[in-house]
Amino acid sequence: MSIYLDHNATAPLDPRVLEAMQPWLAGVHGNPASVHKPGRSDHAALEAARAQVAALVSAKPTEVVFTGGGTEADNLGLKGVCYGRPSGRLLVGAVEHSAVLGPADALADLGWQVERIPADGEGRYDLATLDKSLAKKDVKLVSAMLANNETGVLQDVKAIAARVHGAGALLHCDAVQAVGKIAVDFRALCADLMTLSAHKLNGPRGVGALIMDRRVDLKPLVHGGGQEQGLRGGTENLAGIVGFGKAAELARQELTQRADHARRLRDALEAGLRDISGIRIFSGGVERLPNTVQFGIEGIDGEWLVMELDKRGIAVSSGSACHSGKGEPSHVLLAMGVDAAIAKGALRMSFGLGNSNTDVETALKAVHEIVAARPARVAAVGW
Amino acid sequence: MTIYLDYAATTPLDPKVAAKMAAHLTLDGVFANPASIHAPGRAARAAVEEARGQVAALVGATPEEIVFTSGATESDNMAIKGVARFRRDKGRHIVTSRIEHKAVLDACKQLEKEGFEVTWLKPDAGGLIQPEAVQNALRKDTVLVSLMHANNELGTMNDIAAIGKRVRAHGAVFHVDAAQSAGKLPIDLKTLPVDLMSFAAHKVYGPKGMGALYVRREPKVNLEPLIHGGGHEQGLRSGTLATHQIVGMGEAFRLAQELLPEEAKRLTALRERLQQRLQTISGVLLNGHASQRLPGILNLSFPGVEGESLLYACEELAVSSGSACNAADREPSYVLRALGRDDQLAGASLRFSLGRFTTEAEVDRAAAVVIEQYRRLTALAA
Numbered sequence: 001m002s003i004y005l006d007h008n009a010t011a012p013l014d015p016r017v018l019e020a021m022q023p024w025l026a027g028v029h030g031n032p033a034s035v036h037k038p039g040r041s042d043h044a045a046l047e048a049a050r051a052q053v054a055a056l057v058s059a060k061p062t063e064v065v066f067t068g069g070g071t072e073a074d075n076l077g078l079k080g081v082c083y084g085r086p087s088g089r090l091l092v093g094a095v096e097h098s099a100v101l102g103p104a105d106a107l108a109d110l111g112w113q114v115e116r117i118p119a120d121g122e123g124r125y126d127l128a129t130l131d132k133s134l135a136k137k138d139v140k141l142v143s144a145m146l147a148n149n150e151t152g153v154l155q156d157v158k159a160i161a162a163r164v165h166g167a168g169a170l171l172h173c174d175a176v177q178a179v180g181k182i183a184v185d186f187r188a189l190c191a192d193l194m195t196l197s198a199h200k201l202n203g204p205r206g207v208g209a210l211i212m213d214r215r216v217d218l219k220p221l222v223h224g225g226g227q228e229q230g231l232r233g234g235t236e237n238l239a240g241i242v243g244f245g246k247a248a249e250l251a252r253q254e255l256t257q258r259a260d261h262a263r264r265l266r267d268a269l270e271a272g273l274r275d276i277s278g279i280r281i282f283s284g285g286v287e288r289l290p291n292t293v294q295f296g297i298e299g300i301d302g303e304w305l306v307m308e309l310d311k312r313g314i315a316v317s318s319g320s321a322c323h324s325g326k327g328e329p330s331h332v333l334l335a336m337g338v339d340a341a342i343a344k345g346a347l348r349m350s351f352g353l354g355n356s357n358t359d360v361e362t363a364l365k366a367v368h369e370i371v372a373a374r375p376a377r378v379a380a381v382g383w
Numbered sequence: 384m385t386i387y388l389d390y391a392a393t394t395p396l397d398p399k400v401a402a403k404m405a406a407h408l409t410l411d412g413v414f415a416n417p418a419s420i421h422a423p424g425r426a427a428r429a430a431v432e433e434a435r436g437q438v439a440a441l442v443g444a445t446p447e448e449i450v451f452t453s454g455a456t457e458s459d460n461m462a463i464k465g466v467a468r469f470r471r472d473k474g475r476h477i478v479t480s481r482i483e484h485k486a487v488l489d490a491c492k493q494l495e496k497e498g499f500e501v502t503w504l505k506p507d508a509g510g511l512i513q514p515e516a517v518q519n520a521l522r523k524d525t526v527l528v529s530l531m532h533a534n535n536e537l538g539t540m541n542d543i544a545a546i547g548k549r550v551r552a553h554g555a556v557f558h559v560d561a562a563q564s565a566g567k568l569p570i571d572l573k574t575l576p577v578d579l580m581s582f583a584a585h586k587v588y589g590p591k592g593m594g595a596l597y598v599r600r601e602p603k604v605n606l607e608p609l610i611h612g613g614g615h616e617q618g619l620r621s622g623t624l625a626t627h628q629i630v631g632m633g634e635a636f637r638l639a640q641e642l643l644p645e646e647a648k649r650l651t652a653l654r655e656r657l658q659q660r661l662q663t664i665s666g667v668l669l670n671g672h673a674s675q676r677l678p679g680i681l682n683l684s685f686p687g688v689e690g691e692s693l694l695y696a697c698e699e700l701a702v703s704s705g706s707a708c709n710a711a712d713r714e715p716s717y718v719l720r721a722l723g724r725d726d727q728l729a730g731a732s733l734r735f736s737l738g739r740f741t742t743e744a745e746v747d748r749a750a751a752v753v754i755e756q757y758r759r760l761t762a763l764a765a
Binding site: 002009010012015018026067069070071074075098099100101103105106199204205207222223226235238240303306307310316317353354 | 393395396398401404405408409410414415416418419420421422423424452453454455456457459460484485486487488489490492493583585590591592593608609610611612613614621622623624625626627628
């Protein structure tokens, strides 16, 4: 039996979520836009899920736009705002996920002036630089994440929102990694747009949501059919949406115990790692997600360590799954001023459903053994 | 018990598909992120690639030509906007028809706002777009032609081989929405001159929220992605791959390929049986070409009754009047209007769509219900 410590890449589906999805995977089969009978109960299920997702982040159901995932919701948040406006300046955080940086680059090709908000050594955005950028005119939109997927560092989104709104711009917040791990309140954060993804909170993949203040003028990315109040065409992924709703409800009910459980495991792991010589824990000195630790060990290649642990049945990541196997140092760590050689050595462990103390002990033992045996191994593989 | 005759709107999951999906979700299954390099990630990647092969096999594509999306609506948007935006310096003219699915119509209307000019072809009386009509619409600045393979309301089939030949000779890109036809009749992209083709899983007993776009490799078709990010799907469509959805689509397409020859025959016979019975009502009109059509779709207009009343009178049947995506609009079908039907006949139309789980007894019962309710409504009106 393998040990899965990569919950930030994707979290396994909660069996209770699968149970909630089952009626929509078998038997019930209306198209929710149809007016005949099976269609009507599907519509009710769709709206119930919308309310569950809204409740998790203290938003209104009408503020929830379901999408095909977090990446699509980030694209909708950024492009949806910019497509309807004459081009101007767009600020994005330097440690954002590629789902934000990708659309920002695409908007740059369309004439938007895209600037990065720098991060400090712990990965937090530099608010003084943000102030300076906002003081120059014509910023239309800012995108800043709530929790980083690699280091787990939390941004002060509320403080960012106040500055952004003061400059008359809109704020999009990628909250994909935060939701389900810490309490997230859309109103309190004061963001105008916020991205969620079901599979990061033990819901199904292929479904996400953009939470939006309805006063924002947003242009759809996917046209046709008029679903989601015209903001996202296409027959709804009902089983997925129902699963998202259930996952959101469970996350809301169990948030504290989940966070405590993950934090206990993460802290135990971290305590056991600290005596490895040359180890550096990224963002270790600031507020982070309770379940995440990312570290680098001097002289050790992260992907090599991932593969060594994999041989022992322990699934971890060197950083973002989207960049796995590409051998490039993490843009997140580089933005924090981490040396490229150390950044290449990064390893992320993220805890969640099904993890136990035994998993921590096994993982710690494995890391220590691999690191201790390193010279011989490295010689053997010619590194 | 409702008799479900709305398979063109959506199909139930085949139980084999549901079982396969359930095995790719939880901790004890193949649940990991296919982009992860560890063993669980590699297992998920293998499952995704097997499914890609299954989808490709049904339509004669190579696996690398299949890009997974969140559904046919996204595929249509990605193809149409993607090609137009990529080729905008080559020309700004697009050819499509008035009876396309809303996904195509609305994507083209969006491009009109972006400075493209769209020629909206009118179908002939049989609901078909003739190759000559396409030929005549092509201009020097035409960059894209988008036409559906089978119409979702009528079931009629365009001759995409003949149309594609003309589009290719001209040099424009040819996109075909095959959401309704894939798995119903053979499609061979090795021989068809088509550059892009949209597919939906949920029309073929697969999951909702899942689709694919075929993007031809030779000659290569370039397009601007709709969704940017981590560079998944060869950079054409970013976003974490939903393994369970993808394996569901793979299994659905594999089953469709296995069952296709037999199902096409069986559904044709059932549709003809239903048609014969309903055409005993005097004045009932068949919408769309009589023979150039999908096996499972029958669209009829009923004279002298109101469409909504007829639909509600037949509540024992799950059928559509027009496309489900328009049901909330309560407007007479734009497809039937394009065929020249007046408001009454366009409004008083029923689309019966038959599928894998439809039985002869259901067809007979459906015919009896419609005939009985139609007689009752016309008697009331008189």
